[in-house]
Amino acid sequence: VKTIALLAERLRVEERQLMHAFAARGWDARLVAPSSLTHSLDGCEAAPATMVLDRSLATAESTLLAVLLSAAGATVVNRPATARLLADRVALIRHLVGAGLPVPRTAVCFGEESALETIDRLGYPAVLKTLTVDPAFPSAYIEDRDSAEALVEHRVTLGGERAMVAQAYIRSRHDRNVRAIVVGNHGPIAYDTRPTAGWRPEPTTSYTRAEHADSALAQVAAEAARRLGSGVYAIMMIESKDGPVITGAENLVDFRALSESGLDVAGAIVDHALFVHEHSRES
Amino acid sequence: VKTIALLAERLRVEERQLMHAFAARGWDARLVAPSSLTHSLDGCEAAPATMVLDRSLATAESTLLAVLLSAAGATVVNRPATARLLADRVALIRHLVGAGLPVPRTAVCFGEESALETIDRLGYPAVLKTLTVDPAFPSAYIEDRDSAEALVEHRVTLGGERAMVAQAYIRSRHDRNVRAIVVGNHGPIAYDTRPTAGWRPEPTTSYTRAEHADSALAQVAAEAARRLGSGVYAIMMIESKDGPVITGAENLVDFRALSESGLDVAGAIVDHALFVHEHSRES
Numbered sequence: 001v002k003t004i005a006l007l008a009e010r011l012r013v014e015e016r017q018l019m020h021a022f023a024a025r026g027w028d029a030r031l032v033a034p035s036s037l038t039h040s041l042d043g044c045e046a047a048p049a050t051m052v053l054d055r056s057l058a059t060a061e062s063t064l065l066a067v068l069l070s071a072a073g074a075t076v077v078n079r080p081a082t083a084r085l086l087a088d089r090v091a092l093i094r095h096l097v098g099a100g101l102p103v104p105r106t107a108v109c110f111g112e113e114s115a116l117e118t119i120d121r122l123g124y125p126a127v128l129k130t131l132t133v134d135p136a137f138p139s140a141y142i143e144d145r146d147s148a149e150a151l152v153e154h155r156v157t158l159g160g161e162r163a164m165v166a167q168a169y170i171r172s173r174h175d176r177n178v179r180a181i182v183v184g185n186h187g188p189i190a191y192d193t194r195p196t197a198g199w200r201p202e203p204t205t206s207y208t209r210a211e212h213a214d215s216a217l218a219q220v221a222a223e224a225a226r227r228l229g230s231g232v233y234a235i236m237m238i239e240s241k242d243g244p245v246i247t248g249a250e251n252l253v254d255f256r257a258l259s260e261s262g263l264d265v266a267g268a269i270v271d272h273a274l275f276v277h278e279h280s281r282e283s
Numbered sequence: 284v285k286t287i288a289l290l291a292e293r294l295r296v297e298e299r300q301l302m303h304a305f306a307a308r309g310w311d312a313r314l315v316a317p318s319s320l321t322h323s324l325d326g327c328e329a330a331p332a333t334m335v336l337d338r339s340l341a342t343a344e345s346t347l348l349a350v351l352l353s354a355a356g357a358t359v360v361n362r363p364a365t366a367r368l369l370a371d372r373v374a375l376i377r378h379l380v381g382a383g384l385p386v387p388r389t390a391v392c393f394g395e396e397s398a399l400e401t402i403d404r405l406g407y408p409a410v411l412k413t414l415t416v417d418p419a420f421p422s423a424y425i426e427d428r429d430s431a432e433a434l435v436e437h438r439v440t441l442g443g444e445r446a447m448v449a450q451a452y453i454r455s456r457h458d459r460n461v462r463a464i465v466v467g468n469h470g471p472i473a474y475d476t477r478p479t480a481g482w483r484p485e486p487t488t489s490y491t492r493a494e495h496a497d498s499a500l501a502q503v504a505a506e507a508a509r510r511l512g513s514g515v516y517a518i519m520m521i522e523s524k525d526g527p528v529i530t531g532a533e534n535l536v537d538f539r540a541l542s543e544s545g546l547d548v549a550g551a552i553v554d555h556a557l558f559v560h561e562h563s564r565e566s
Contacts, residue, residue, distance in 0.1 A: 033394070034393045034394065035393055035394020035395065035396065035397060036393075036394060036396060036397055037392075037393045037394070037397055038390050038391065038392045038393070038397040038398075038400065038401045038449075039390060039391045039393075040388075040389070040390045041373065041376050041377055041380055041386075041389040041390060041391065042380065042388065042389075043380045043381065059445070060414070060415075061393060061414070061445045061446040064373060064391065064414065064446065065391075065393055065446075068391065071377075090324065090347060093324045094324055094354075097324055097325065097326045098326065103324075105323075105325065106323070106324040106325075107321050107322060107323045107324060108321065108322045108324065108347065108348075108351065109320075109321045110317045110318055110319075110320045110321070110322075110344060110348055111316070111317065111318020111319060111320070112318065113318065113319060114318060114319050114320055114321040115321075117321065118321045131343070131344070131347065132343075136443050160419050162342070162344045163344040163347065163348075166321075
């Protein structure tokens with residue numbers, strides 16, 4: 001039996017769907033908790049499976065794990081280079097800017113004082129984010145100078161943040177957040193949206209499938225997917241009054257609502273993973 | 284007047300020596316605090332100087348700054364690729380292991396439980412370090428299982444550490460820590476040592492110049508410098524009973540004792556920086 005490791009701390013609806021989809025194709029998928037893993041740096045460590053599907057949120061740690069597993073001979077989806085772009089906010093924005101794609105005005109600030117000056121220059125409201133995705137470290141919505149001073153101080157003193165990403169806040173003209181869902185290497189396979197409450201998605205809602213995307217949005221999403229490459233991820237977008245803007249990209253960790261809408265996301269992910277595995281064995 | 288930016292939060296003895304050495308060669312060196320810097324990601328940001336000498340400890344943040352300044356057209360010493368190896372402990376160890384150089388037995392642990400299992404397997408005493416150099420996050424010396432449990436728990440709960448480097452502790456047979464000092468591209472220009480107290484350098488001492496290095500040490504240091512490339516850094520070494528072992532590499536932030544011994548370190552750094560600048564303008 002051919003086995004694949006699903007990297008995730010726990011079994012959610014999505015991982016069960018993936019296991020079924022693997023089983024239907026003759027593969028045995030097993031849940032492997034990243035927190036259970038150790039990787040020796042002696043140059044002769046074996047990966048826990050020849051094929052690994054990373055089902056955790058892309059962070060610096062998950063990217064390193066992907067790099068080490070890949071170096072140990074495993075096929076890893078997402079590829080380490082893609083995982084890095086999903087974890088490293090500055091690398092992602094530079095990549096998108098280099099491709100001429102629309103992103104919020106963004107600056108990296110290397111200290112408390114420069115952060116305040118930068119937010120003043122970007123204008124209010126603005127958003128502060130960590131350089132690298134960190135599920136334990138909040139992003140901050142900043143409405144005015146007083147709020148900027150308080151939040152920067154708290155991030156630096158409580159969080160030990162030494163550099164941060166400051167971005168202009170982009171308001172949605174439809175009061176919603178949009179995701180373009182990429183699985184494989186042919187661009188977005190679907191779009192879903194979630195109502196905005198205040199400055200971020202309403203917490204009690206989840207993304208629901210959008211029947212169609214407007215052409216400007218679809219065009220930007222397709223070009224972004226082409227630049228980010230094949231993989232399994234969501235491109236986060238806001239429809240601003242000046243057109244679509246990309247605000248980030250994430251591993252596609254949740255897709256149960258898309259599955260319920262009739263789209264076989266798990267099947268598409270598994271087909272992509274098996275395609276990458278086949279292809280890597282050839283090379 | 285040609286100007287160069289010295290990246291450092293404050294003016295120490297070393298930066299004064301560098302300013303004098305630059306002035307003697309017709310350059311005006313100015314202190315620029317990284318915390319005062321902001322870098323827009325709009326693709327058209329100019330660097331604060333055409334030449335930058337990074338005098339801060341290499342961290343993820345300082346590496347990003349080097350990358351951004353370099354992309355904006357500045358010559359940056361150390362080069363971003365070298366800075367990254369000095370900041371990223373796992374990348375450094377993998378690089379050294381790939382070159383067949385002696386390092387402590389090392390593993391990356393992706394969770395609390397795997398860290399404890401790994402330390403047990405490495406044996407006691409062991410050392411825990413962050414994945415990336417972080418001046419605010421201590422390394423831990425671990426003598427036994429109880430100490431391992433307590434320290435891993437504290438690092439995870441208080442520091443939010445999600446993955447860590449575990450290493451076998453290497454005892455010096457001469458009770459001292461050794462640095463091989465690299466400036467330029469011809470390998471180590473000097474060695475200095477510092478007495479070990481307990482498991483790390485005695486805090487009240489500083490490195491003092493070693494008249495000569497034994498041949499095994501010099502050979503390992505020269506090969507490491509060849510693999511890490513040109514730059515300004517110190518290779519940290521321990522003389523174990525089984526020969527020299529590399530425990531890390533750092534930006535050469537402090538060199539006043541070497542200067543006092545008669546070695547013109549500031550002059551060598553400045554000559555190297557000007558050489559790199561000349562060379563980058565040609566290409």
